[in-house]
Amino acid sequence: MGNGSNSFKSEGNFASPPCMAAEVDPGYFDPLAIDPEQARDVARWRTAERKRLREARRTLASPQRKAISEALMAGLARLLAAHSAGTGGGVVAFYWPIKDEPDLRSLMAEMQASGRRIALPLVETRSAPLVFRLWTPETRMERGYWNIPVPPRDAQEVIPDVVLAPLMGWDSEGYRLGYGGGYFDRTLAALSPQPFSIGVGLASAQLPTIYPQPHDIPMDAILTERGTEVGG
Numbered sequence: 431m432g433n434g435s436n437s438f439k440s441e442g443n444f445a446s447p448p449c450m451a452a453e454v455d456p457g458y459f460d461p462l463a464i465d466p467e468q469a470r471d472v473a474r475w476r477t478a479e480r481k482r483l484r485e486a487r488r489t490l491a492s493p494q495r496k497a498i499s500e501a502l503m504a505g506l507a508r509l510l511a512a513h514s515a516g517t518g519g520g521v522v523a524f525y526w527p528i529k530d531e532p533d534l535r536s537l538m539a540e541m542q543a544s545g546r547r548i549a550l551p552l553v554e555t556r557s558a559p560l561v562f563r564l565w566t567p568e569t570r571m572e573r574g575y576w577n578i579p580v581p582p583r584d585a586q587e588v589i590p591d592v593v594l595a596p597l598m599g600w601d602s603e604g605y606r607l608g609y610g611g612g613y614f615d616r617t618l619a620a621l622s623p624q625p626f627s628i629g630v631g632l633a634s635a636q637l638p639t640i641y642p643q644p645h646d647i648p649m650d651a652i653l654t655e656r657g658t659e660v661g662g
């Protein structure tokens with residue numbers, strides 16, 4: 431140390447200080463800067479939480495699961511009726527349940543029968559925003575990415591006014607933990623105008639925080655079997 435302009439070289443094998451550190455005011459702290467180490471820790475924690483929450487959901491008894499789905503459908507019907515995007519001629523994007531997700535398909539069919547347009551999400555390009563295509567009871571579902579049943583390519587593509595996002599975990603700020611693909615975040619970031627987003631999952635999947643990262647977009651509402659928990 432202390433050898434003038436070469437002082438950084440003496441610290442290690444680097445020819446220059448990291449990230450132009452010498453030019454940055456040492457008092458400056460960028461609150462939006464991503465700390466890669468912290469981002470890695472959060473990703474690791476999320477993977478473990480997804481596993482735990484997935485297991486808790488899997489071990490629910492079937493009557494309990496059914497009661498939860500019924501309560502969610504009642505809550506969703508109420509939430510949609512109270513919200514302008516949920517009434518009228520708008521498109522509501524549901525999801526086709528996989529991996530023990532709550533099954534809202536009877537409400538989906540009921541709403542379709544009463545004249546509402548219903549869409550389902552598709553991963554048509556990996557690591558890109560989801561695409562939404564119209565669904566009716568006559569739609570011949572195909573196996574899509576991750577084996578998720580999806581409408582075929584000839585089903586009309588639409589922009590939803592309301593998006594239901596199934597979740598593994600949620601927090602009181604409206605942030606949601608999904609399967610880890612980042613698909614809903616990418617989709618909400620890309621859609622304009624923004625749809626009304628509703629995270630759907632179990633009350634017991636509440637977390638003190640999901641440690642939101644810069645790419646995480648909070649839901650407008652979180653719905654569980656207890657009712658609307660956040661927003662609405």
Ligand SMILES: Nc1nc2c(c(=O)[nH]1)N(C=O)[C@@H](CNc1ccc(C(=O)N[C@@H](CCC(=O)O)C(=O)O)cc1)CN2
Binds near residue numbers: 552
């Ligand atoms: N029923 C339903 N349909 C849905 C969703 C959903 O959550 N539920 N999606 C909601 O987004 C989209 C599909 N989402 C997916 C999200 C992640 C992975 C995936 O490959 N996950 C990796 C883990 C990645 C990681 O941990 O970094 C894996 O499990 O191997 C697949 C599909 C669209 N359709």
Ligand SMILES: Nc1ncnc2c1ncn2[C@@H]1O[C@H](COP(=O)(O)OP(=O)(O)OP(=O)(O)O)[C@@H](O)[C@H]1O
Binds near residue numbers: 608616619
């Ligand atoms: N808008 C975006 N643009 C690019 N990459 C994104 C965007 N949003 C999320 N990602 C990437 O997706 C990865 C997974 O994100 P995250 O852990 O939030 O998934 P998730 O919300 O649980 O998944 P999903 O929405 O598919 O259920 C992140 O590592 C992130 O880099």
